Amino acid sequence: MRSEPPEGRDALRAKIIGLGEASLHKNYYPELQSRLAELERFRALLDQTYDAIFLIRAKTGKLADVNAAVRAYLGHSKKELLATSFADLISPQQKAGFVEFIRKKSDLQSESRQTCTASLISREGTEIPMEITVRSVTFGGEQYLVAIARDIADRVRTERELRIKETALESSTNGILIADLSGAVIYANRSFASMFGYGEDGAVTERNLEAFFADPTVGETITGHLLDDHAIMQETIGLRNNGSPFHIQVSGSVVQNDAGQPLCIMLIVMDITGRILTDQMKRETYAQLGKNIEQFAILGDHIRNPLQVIVGYAEMIDDPLAEKILEQSRRIDEIITELDRGWVESANVRQFLRKHGDGTEPSVQAFLHSWK
Structure with missing residues (x-):
């Protein structure tokens, strides 16, 4: 001001431009430098994170700022990104x-x-699956959206693999059951539930393994064996929900973590009732076949006995017809011999019996051996 003495004007001027002991520059510059350094550190911190951070203008949807991770993921420069609407990404x-x-x-x-x-x-043009968290904020009276995007490609891939595995378990025609280390069921697929007569998969869970075997101790035995040897396969009798028994084959193993520690027990169950009945029918068929062969041999002997009597009498008769009787008797004997040879030496019968020798009754095998 003009009314002020010259020395007062010079002091004010020195204060404004940073000269003098009480200058504005000297009062605020250190604080400004500190704030700028803090902002630089914060910017460097944001640029080090793997999450992509977007600052979006709420009114226009344009990007106001991005961190370094955004440029790394998308391959655009910062200048290109700031000229882009976030929705276009x-x-x-x-x-x-x-x-x-x-x-x-x-x-x-x-x-x-x-x-x-x-x-x-x-x-x-690559699609990068992201989990995006959005928050509304206000700076200087203007509304912004802060979007933090996290790459979930590994998680999406893992979830897809898990869905494929779960689908495979559910579509298996064999019953699959997973139980904890105490034997309590935590999962069963539809085939298992259907095989054991349960209406819904959930009706199986929370039960113990012993509930699915005619002999309750089998479940405990299987659990103990698996924890000791980590694998098992055996045939036993299963128990349906209505109490009816049926033949099953159980194979299982212990699921372990990366450290080799047991996590749970997995069992694969097959209904082998049809196979058991087929094997039983084979054994009965083989036994009956052996009896039939033996019976034919006995019948041959029974026919030969009276035939020998006829031949003896015919040889004592002095009559031209006696030779006819002897001739026909020899033919009958040859037929009986051929029948014996046909049943015992027939290639088809012997090959069939050899092929199914495991199911042939011992008496049949001994009988055939005696005719070799």
């Missing part, structure tokens, strides 16, 4: 749903966090 198939999600988020005018899943498109 979303997969075309998911864009409409994500825009609606952002619109609702902007209308909330709150700082609550919401999460969705969407794929970002890189410069090369």
